[in-house]
Amino acid sequence: MKPLDLPAASDTKAWMEERAQTQLAVVREVADRFRTSPPPDALEALREWNRLETAAGNVLSPVQLLANVHPDLATREACEALEVETMKLLTELGQDQAIYAAFAALSPEGLDPLAARYLDKILVDFRRSGVDKPQEVRDRLKEINKRLTTLDLDFSRITRDDVRTLRVTPDRLGGMPADWVAAHSVEDDGLVTLTTDYPDAVPVRTFATDRSLREEMVTAFLERGWPQSEPVLTEMFALRHELATLVDYPDWPSYDADVKMIGTGSAIPEFIEKIASAAAEPMERDMAVLQARFAADLPEAGPITGVDTAFYQEVVRREQYDVDAQLVRTYFPFAKVRAGLLEVTGRLFGLRWEPVEVPVWHDDVASYDVFVSATDELLGRIHLDLHPRPGKYSHAAQFSLASGVAGTQLPEGVLVCNFPRGLMEHDDVVTLFHEFGHLLHHLLAGHGEWARFSGVATEWDFVEAPSQMLEEWAWDADVLATFTADEAGEPIPAELVEKMKAGEEYGKGIQARQQMFYAAMSYWFHQDVADGSPTDLTERMIELQARYAPTAWLPGTHMFASFGHLGGYSSAYYTYMWSLVIAKDLFSQFDPADLFAPEIAGRYRDLVLARGGEKDAADLVADFLGRPFSFDSYAAWLAR
Incomplete structure (x- = not known):
């Protein structure tokens, strides 16, 4: 096996269209077999369906990436059209009663636990697709899914291009x-x-x-995305609710949460309130310091707003914690940070990153083949696309280019970020480590038999935890000393890192409550539709900001209009904080005096990262911790 042979940027559109039609032909071929002569043997049936899911992923992964990063507009639009076509086909298959009947007739008897898990997931997928509903309901579900795909692409395009x-x-x-x-x-x-x-x-x-x-x-x-995205979002929320009710859920959050760790939609606001309550005193303490410093400069200005929070948090860190962010950034030139990231993660997980010159979609992209250090086994390939440009995805995320399947194809992932080419803020460094955690997860979990469990295939409210835990290495003085350097070549001093950590601790109450504002907006925008009381999105945003956020609404603004997580995360933005609770518990197992200790890092790699979706996330975490995960580590961190 070898990584994909990508085309030159100018040939991407033709390459992607040809690849899509070839892979979709496999999808249709397998589907036809299940309709006409389904495999009677459960294991054979699962292997055939695995071939179908692998082929479908071989279309969706690259088109979703290229629609967000390719510099050519026509190529981006062609990829969006291919995504719509593929999702339409998959929706039809999910409601195909003949295929469902073939799977429902299979017995799990004799299957190993992982194959039995795969069969169970397939059956759940069919039921959630409405396969057992009357024809008119299935037809309406097809219409809804097609329209939701279009709306999600529209929302992504608006937030990306504005x-x-x-x-x-x-x-x-x-x-x-x-x-x-x-x-x-x-x-x-x-x-x-x-x-x-x-x-x-x-x-x-x-x-x-x-x-x-x-x-x-x-x-x-x-104001990005306003006013174009409001009607897109309003229609999206309404259609999600309709879809959920058509398949017997009371609302979209319940439908969405049913396949997540949290389990039920009603548990989402309970979790939001739990975190908001725990963060109330730390936020008030942090904000009192911030307000006092703001008032010292502008005594007539009243309560501090979002115009001034970042500026005065920096002032407070500089004056009260002796942390000058402008000094800090001199230790983080981009090239050294990128090289250091690879060195740190390679050492931690026993990997080697070998630069390769291959065709890619833009000259900014750096590509690496990834090997197991001890055996020189090729694990896959990664691409780092880390600087902004017109038409490119404007946030930070990991995209799949290919999902790994043992004996069939290697995993290939892409990190898409928007960092400066010169000096980086330390927050940028933390973000880079975080997003690289997703890339590692995709890579290390890309060597199992079933595409369904490949890569970041765990419950969606767990996927951030490994990345949030990897951020800890971007805060360790000994780790940072291995790759930072100012103009004189001196690494960042350990005492400065300790001051940075103290300064960061100062703002964690503010950050936690800001996250709960986002999570509440994500949940209530959807739940209000179910409750029969959908409101003007701006009004609802203002209300939720007043309830949860550390600062009030800035008049005339509409931040929800570019809050891209309303697309992919829908009602589940609580995920970031839910995952952070788990991440703090996972990190409690590492020795702060030796973050590279091979035994614990190896156990974490093998029991959590490399398993992908082969077990429920709670079980993966328990395998590593030796117990169920707990709120205690997070609560202790937040309170101190």
Whole structure:
């Protein structure tokens, strides 16, 4: 087996269209066999369906990636059309009563536990697709699924492409880092162009001493996607509710939660309240410090808002914790951070990253073949696409290019981020480690027999936990010393890292409550439809922000309009905090004095990461911890 032979960027559209039709032909061939002469043997049937799911993934994975990263608009649009076509076909298969009957007739007797799990998952999928419903209901479900695919693509396109710009005079850039200023040249008309992409938006919000510039940037950032995405989201929420009720669930959150660790939709607001309550005192303590420092500069301004929070959190960290983010960033040049990330993760999990020159979709992309250090076995290939450009996905995420299946194909994954090319904020470094955790999960769990369990195939409210745990290595002084360096070549001092950690601890109450605002918005936007009381999304957002967030609504803004997680995560944004609870428990098993201890890292790799979806996430975690996961580690961390 070898990784994919990707085409030159200019040939991607033709390559993807040909690949899609070849793979979809396999899907149709297997489906036809189940309709006309289904395999009577359960194991044979599962292997055939595995071939179908592998082929379907071989279309969906690359088209979903390329629709978000390819520089050519026609290629992106062609990939979106292929996704719609593929999802339409899969919806039809999920409601095919002849195929369902073939699987329902199979006996799990004699199957090994993993094959039996696969059969059970297939049957659950069919039932959740409405296979047992009358024809008119199945027809309506097909319409809904097709429309939801289109709406999700529309929402992604809006949030990806709506990059706003500010044009300002150079004198307004006071407080900005020198290297950042040098990278923003004054144009012929005497102005400097700034965008709402992260490499501009985050530094301006954090460092700009011109408050009006911060306000313009924050407002522009929060207005992305408005007003175009509101009707898209409103229709999406309504159709999700209709879909759920057609397959006998009371609402979308219940339908969505039924296959997650949390189990029930009603448990979501309970969890949100639990975290909000635990974070109330830490948030109040953090905000009192922030408000006092803000009022010292602007005593007549009233309560601090989102215009000033990032700036004054930086002021507090600089003045009270002796952490100067502009000094910190001098230790994190992008090239050293990327190399350090590979060194750290390679050492931790026994891997070797070998650079390879292969055709890719853009010159920014760096590709690596991944080997097991001890045996030199090729595990797969990764691609790092880490800088912003027009038409590219504007957040940070791991995309699959190919799901690994033993004896059939190697796993191949892509990290898509938007980092500066020069010096990085430490928050960027943490984000890079986090997203790379997903890539590791995809890679290490891509060597089993069943495509269904390959890669990040666990319950969706667990998938963030391994990535959140890997962030801990980006906070360890000894780890950072191995790859950081300022202009003089000196690594970041351990005492500075300790101050950074203390400064980060200061803001965790604020962060937890901000996350609960997002989680509440994700849940209630959906649940309000079920309750028969859908409200104007802006009004509901303002209400939830007042209830959960550390700061009030900034008048005139509509942050939900670009909150991309309303697409993929739907009602389940609680996932990030649910996963963090588990991540803190997982990390409690590591020795802070030796984060590279091979025995514990190896157990974690083999019992959690490498298993993919072969067990329920709670069981994977219990295998590693030797007990069920607990809230205790998170609660202790939040309270201290």
